[in-house]
Amino acid sequence: MAIGASIKRFNSIIRQIIYIDATHLKARTMGVLLIALCKDGNEMIYPLAFEFANFECIESWTSFFKKLRKLIQYPDLMMLVSDQHNGIFNAMEVIFPNATHGICAYHLV
Template sequence: MLEQSNPETITKIETDSPNRFTYGFMALGACVEGFNTVIRSVITIDATHLKVKTLGVLLVSVCKDGNEMIYPLAFGFINYECTKSRTWFLKRLREVILYPEHMMIVSD
C-alpha cells in the first residue's frame, strides 16, 4: 500500500523458509528523487536496537541537504545486526541511488 500511495517508493521484504520476517527495506519516492537530484553524495548509516517483543535492528540512512539539515533516504529493518543483513541493506540502497560510483558511505 505504501508503494501505491507514494509514487516511486521502493519497499522490499524478505522472509525465511517458514515465512518469518527477516529483512525489510523502505525508501520513500520523494526522498529518493530529492537525493538523486540535489543532495550531496555522502550517506551516513546508523543502527539502533529495537526494544520490543520481536527485537531486531532499525537501520537508517541519511544525508545532509543544502541547508545542513538531516535528510532521510532509506530505512531498513533486520532481525539482527551482522554482515549478511548489512550487505542486504546496502544492496537495496544501491538500487535507489542513480550514481553509486560517486557515493561516499559513512558507517560505524
Template sequence: MTDMRDKHNINPSYNKAYKSKDYALNNVVGDSWESFKMLHAYFHMLKKCNPGTITEIKADRKNRFKYGFMALEACIEGSNTVIWQIIVVDATHLNSKTRDVLLVMMCKDGNEMIYPLTFRFANFECSKSWTWFLKQLCGVILKPELLLIILDQHTSISNGMKAIFPDAIHGICAYHLANNL
C-alpha cells in the first residue's frame, strides 16, 4: 500500500491491496493449496536422487494433505555417525494462506554449526501431529535411548516426546524459558 501511494499516488484499500498481492503471487509461484498436490512427485524424485532419504505423507479421510515428513540421507547418516545425539525441536508458522507449520529437528556439528536432521510440515501444531512426526523420527535414529532432546514448553511436543521417546532425556530450551518468564 505504501509503495502504491509513494510511487503512483494511489491509495488502495487494504482489501484491494491484499487481493492484488495474492493475485500476483499466484501468477508467479502458483496457488499454495495446489502446490501440496505436487508433493508426492517431489518426494519421489527426492528419494530417487538421494537413495536412503526417508519421506512420508499423511492425508486425511478425504485424501487432503495433513502432514509431510522428510529426512535426507546425508543428514540421517551424519546424525547417526558423527553428530552428538542432542536434538533441538521447534516449530515455526509459515506465512501463507494455508497457515501451515514447519517443524524441525536439528543438532550441532563439531564446528558448532546447525545440522538439520528432519523437516516436517503440517496443517497445524497439535499432539497428534507431533506424535506422528516423532514416530517418523524414531525410524531415523539408531539409538533413541541415548538421546537428549531440547524443546520449548509446548504441550503438544511434550506429549509426543513422552509417548514416543519415554527413555530419552528431555530438556527445556533456555531461550524459550527466558522469553516465557
C-alpha cells in the first residue's frame, strides 16, 4: 500500500533518501511488515509505502521494490538506506541498479 499524497509530495519536494526496513509481526497471522519511509524538512518520519509478506527474503523485497519503483519519478537519483539484509541488498541491485545504497548507522556500529 502506498499513500498517494505521500508519493506525490516525495516526488516533488522531499529529499530522495528512502529508509527501508522490516519488522516481524507477532499476531496470529505472523509474517513481516516491509516499509519504506523518508524524512521531511523538519526531520519528521514520512511514510511512503508498506507491504505485508510471509518472510523477509529476496522474493518479498523484490516484489516490494518493483511496486515502489513504479511510484517514484526519478528512481536512479535516490538513495536507499537499510540494515544490509541480504534480501534488501540483492533485490535493490536488481530493481534499483543505479541508486545509491547506504548503511544504517545504528546497524553499522
